[in-house]
Amino acid sequence: MPKLGMEPIRRAALVQATIAAVGEAGHLDVTVGGIARRAGMSAALAHHYFGSKDDIFLAAMRHILSLYGAEVRARLGAASTPRERLSAIIRGSFAPENFAAEAVTAWLVFYVRALGDPGARRLLAVYHRRLRSNLLHALRPLAGARAGAIADDVGALIDGCYLRAALGGAPDGTAEAERVLRSLGTALDPPPG
Amino acid sequence: MPKLGMEPIRRAALVQATIAAVGEAGHLDVTVGGIARRAGMSAALAHHYFGSKDDIFLAAMRHILSLYGAEVRARLGAASTPRERLSAIIRGSFAPENFAAEAVTAWLVFYVRALGDPGARRLLAVYHRRLRSNLLHALRPLAGARAGAIADDVGALIDGCYLRAALGGAPDGTAEAERVLRSLGTALDPPPG
Amino acid sequence: MPKLGMEPIRRAALVQATIAAVGEAGHLDVTVGGIARRAGMSAALAHHYFGSKDDIFLAAMRHILSLYGAEVRARLGAASTPRERLSAIIRGSFAPENFAAEAVTAWLVFYVRALGDPGARRLLAVYHRRLRSNLLHALRPLAGARAGAIADDVGALIDGCYLRAALGGAPDGTAEAERVLRSLGTALDPPPG
Amino acid sequence: MPKLGMEPIRRAALVQATIAAVGEAGHLDVTVGGIARRAGMSAALAHHYFGSKDDIFLAAMRHILSLYGAEVRARLGAASTPRERLSAIIRGSFAPENFAAEAVTAWLVFYVRALGDPGARRLLAVYHRRLRSNLLHALRPLAGARAGAIADDVGALIDGCYLRAALGGAPDGTAEAERVLRSLGTALDPPPG
DNA sequence: AATGAATGAGGATTCATTCAT
DNA sequence: GATGAATGAATCCTCATTCAT
Numbered sequence: 186m187p188k189l190g191m192e193p194i195r196r197a198a199l200v201q202a203t204i205a206a207v208g209e210a211g212h213l214d215v216t217v218g219g220i221a222r223r224a225g226m227s228a229a230l231a232h233h234y235f236g237s238k239d240d241i242f243l244a245a246m247r248h249i250l251s252l253y254g255a256e257v258r259a260r261l262g263a264a265s266t267p268r269e270r271l272s273a274i275i276r277g278s279f280a281p282e283n284f285a286a287e288a289v290t291a292w293l294v295f296y297v298r299a300l301g302d303p304g305a306r307r308l309l310a311v312y313h314r315r316l317r318s319n320l321l322h323a324l325r326p327l328a329g330a331r332a333g334a335i336a337d338d339v340g341a342l343i344d345g346c347y348l349r350a351a352l353g354g355a356p357d358g359t360a361e362a363e364r365v366l367r368s369l370g371t372a373l374d375p376p377p378g
Numbered sequence: 379m380p381k382l383g384m385e386p387i388r389r390a391a392l393v394q395a396t397i398a399a400v401g402e403a404g405h406l407d408v409t410v411g412g413i414a415r416r417a418g419m420s421a422a423l424a425h426h427y428f429g430s431k432d433d434i435f436l437a438a439m440r441h442i443l444s445l446y447g448a449e450v451r452a453r454l455g456a457a458s459t460p461r462e463r464l465s466a467i468i469r470g471s472f473a474p475e476n477f478a479a480e481a482v483t484a485w486l487v488f489y490v491r492a493l494g495d496p497g498a499r500r501l502l503a504v505y506h507r508r509l510r511s512n513l514l515h516a517l518r519p520l521a522g523a524r525a526g527a528i529a530d531d532v533g534a535l536i537d538g539c540y541l542r543a544a545l546g547g548a549p550d551g552t553a554e555a556e557r558v559l560r561s562l563g564t565a566l567d568p569p570p571g
Numbered sequence: 572m573p574k575l576g577m578e579p580i581r582r583a584a585l586v587q588a589t590i591a592a593v594g595e596a597g598h599l600d601v602t603v604g605g606i607a608r609r610a611g612m613s614a615a616l617a618h619h620y621f622g623s624k625d626d627i628f629l630a631a632m633r634h635i636l637s638l639y640g641a642e643v644r645a646r647l648g649a650a651s652t653p654r655e656r657l658s659a660i661i662r663g664s665f666a667p668e669n670f671a672a673e674a675v676t677a678w679l680v681f682y683v684r685a686l687g688d689p690g691a692r693r694l695l696a697v698y699h700r701r702l703r704s705n706l707l708h709a710l711r712p713l714a715g716a717r718a719g720a721i722a723d724d725v726g727a728l729i730d731g732c733y734l735r736a737a738l739g740g741a742p743d744g745t746a747e748a749e750r751v752l753r754s755l756g757t758a759l760d761p762p763p764g
Numbered sequence: 765m766p767k768l769g770m771e772p773i774r775r776a777a778l779v780q781a782t783i784a785a786v787g788e789a790g791h792l793d794v795t796v797g798g799i800a801r802r803a804g805m806s807a808a809l810a811h812h813y814f815g816s817k818d819d820i821f822l823a824a825m826r827h828i829l830s831l832y833g834a835e836v837r838a839r840l841g842a843a844s845t846p847r848e849r850l851s852a853i854i855r856g857s858f859a860p861e862n863f864a865a866e867a868v869t870a871w872l873v874f875y876v877r878a879l880g881d882p883g884a885r886r887l888l889a890v891y892h893r894r895l896r897s898n899l900l901h902a903l904r905p906l907a908g909a910r911a912g913a914i915a916d917d918v919g920a921l922i923d924g925c926y927l928r929a930a931l932g933g934a935p936d937g938t939a940e941a942e943r944v945l946r947s948l949g950t951a952l953d954p955p956p957g
Numbered sequence: 958a959a960t961g962a963a964t965g966a967g968g969a970t971t972c973a974t975t976c977a978t
Numbered sequence: 979g980a981t982g983a984a985t986g987a988a989t990c991c992t993c994a995t996t997c998a999t
Binding site: 578581614616 | 979980981982983
């Protein structure tokens with residue numbers, strides 16, 4: 186019997202290497218060879234396990250989105266009031282693991298890739314839907330009819346913060362999270378005069 | 379008899395063709411040949427006028443940013459109160475010319491290019507600084523110490539709206555502009571109770 | 572407990588799979604992996620049994636030629652007169668098993684392979700010699716000194732029919748066999764004026 | 765103005781180089797790089813002028829067939845009686861230029877390629893149709909109803925001779941042409957008893 | 958000013974083959 | 979006996995870029 190069970194290990198290594206490489210370069214012009222080398226294997230093996238460069242990218246994007254989803258889901262599980270739910274979503278979106286410079290860059294690069302790649306676009310649509318649904322669920326009790334518009338604002342705001350963080354190199358998402366939360370708090374519960 | 383003054387015409391044509399090509403493709407993997415064909419000339423001539431593909435991209439980005447700047451500047455010129463100035467900046471940011479699907483896509487693609495290209499990054503930094511300074515100038519009289527945070531929020535929000543518009547295909551920036559303005563209005567002048 | 576006597580079974584399966592794959596594709600660009608899959612085993616095992624792709628091809632060609640030889644030999648065994656011998660050779664050459672579309676294609680592909688592969692060429696030379704000797708044996712009593720030229724004609728004619736059958740998709744060699752026989756009959760025993 | 769008119773020269777050189785390379789190797793596994801080197805240019809230029817390896821092959825095959833067609837057409841032009849027409853077709857088919865070892869090999873390799881390549885198959889179908897029509901035209905006055913069968917025989921016989929010549933290395937088609945003609949003569953005008 | 962000609966460098970992908978288990 | 983794991987080598991093709999005219 187041959188050495189078995191390498192596939193998930195290799196795939197995971199390639200996904201990690203892809204995110205690292207893309208995060209470092211800031212664009213998708215990374216070679217399969219480069220990714221494979223980073224992951225400690227030959228380019229041929231990368232193709233063996235993934236079929237094509239596009240598939241590797243897609244898997245990496247799926248990984249990023251699933252990490253993000255897991256983070257938010259975990260925090261939502263511990264939230265009971267609407268405000269706590271809002272905080273969970275936003276703080277989760279800026280959690281340090283997701284907000285490391287490299288991760289943010291990779292996120293953004295893959296995000297933009299969705300412009301021209303239907304597969305990536307589908308993945309992103311799922312993320313967008315889930316985020317919006319989470320936000321609406323938390324906002325409706327607090328904002329009623331305005332919930333939709335506010336959710337859109339918050340969604341765009343989060344993405345915008347990522348965009349800028351990727352460029353500016355914010356070492357930590359805490360500040361952003363707090364700012365967004367405060368901004369949101371103002372909208373929901375405006376301070377007197 | 380050599381045609382005189384072709385240079386600016388050729389350059390402009392190439393810049394337009396680049397934006398169109400990038401906007402259509404959704405990424406920077408457009409060939410110099412393709413751009414040149416679109417602009418009605420040979421690839422060799424494109425190189426003659428620009429030196430390299432990177433230079434073409436940079437010129438295109440510069441063009442996009444200068445269009446944006448002109449739009450906002452024009453509107454700012456007609457504004458007198460701080461609120462009018464805010465409105466000018468935001469409505470200018472979502473002006474239809476800048477918000478056509480193709481333009482937004484190109485904007486975003488070049489934006490992300492700044493992640494890995496110092497030249498593009500410098501260009502973008504100028505835009506960021508100018509936007510922030512404009513916003514601060516308008517916000518300080520209205521929000522005092524909160525002006526900085528609000529300006530950051532608005533900047534990120536605008537970028538986030540572009541990001542989502544590029545993917546979602548918003549046919550018109552008016553709705554976004556109004557939403558941002560309303561959100562900003564809430565923060566500045568909270569509705570009673 | 573190791574399975575015993577697998578070798579001949581595996582080898583036969585691979586040979587069959589090779590002929591089928593080549594016959595289907597119409598060329599030799601079939602992968603060892605594809606052949607092995609067709610034969611229900613791993614590519615590594617195919618190498619284990621055959622050593623190399625070339626060896627697999629050679630074995631397949633040998634198989635085709637031995638089938639052909641067996642067919643003709645069987646029919647020759649039942650022939651007693653020179654004319655019966657001729658008929659046995661020609662009808663055997665177009666026997667349905669050998670003339671199935673896939674088989675003819677594979678035959679032809681391997682035939683052409685002999686152009687560049689000494690091993691295959693040797694195999695083919697054996698077939699050519701045997702066919703010629705069989706034909707001469709039968710023709711000499713009927714055609715005397717013309718036997719050699721007629722044998723060459725018939726040999727080329729048979730090969731040419733294969734060539735065209737492979738392209739035209741003759742569903743059955745019967746028609747070809749009869750045509751060749753009639754043509755031969757004319758040469759041997761010309762109809763009156 | 766640039767150096768002009770290279771295209772037809774380069775294309776012709778590549779076609780020649782392809783035929784030479786294929787004829788030498790005996791198979792189609794010749795690299796674009798090898799062909800290009802033989803033709804005195806870079807592989808990139810070969811792609812520039814032909815688009816793909818397949819297109820190069822197709823052009824080479826077209827060239828071979830057009831040479832053959834021209835040869836036969838020229839000889840047919842000088843023929844007046846049906847027998848002269850037959851002789852023109854057959855002698856033309858075995859004309860030395862077409863029957864040089866390298867040319868025959870290339871012919872055969874491309875012939876077999878038609879098994880799996882629709883483009884090549886179409887080309888070959890044209891050749892087959894033309895040959896058959898030429899033969900019928902000449903045979904009908906001589907053989908009446910038997911013309912069709914004889915034409916098929918002769919066509920297959922010619923192809924078969926090529927097949928064998930490719931393997932056997934006949935230095936000259938004259939012998940083959942005479943043999944085929946004699947065989948045909950026997951069929952048409954059988955020698956007395 | 959303008960362009961066809963030409964190429965070198967590089968990248969994705971495929972595949973026969975080897976090896977450890 | 980059998981196979982998943984792994985890779986080096988090879989090939990097609992693309993493209994930015996240069997050059998002669």
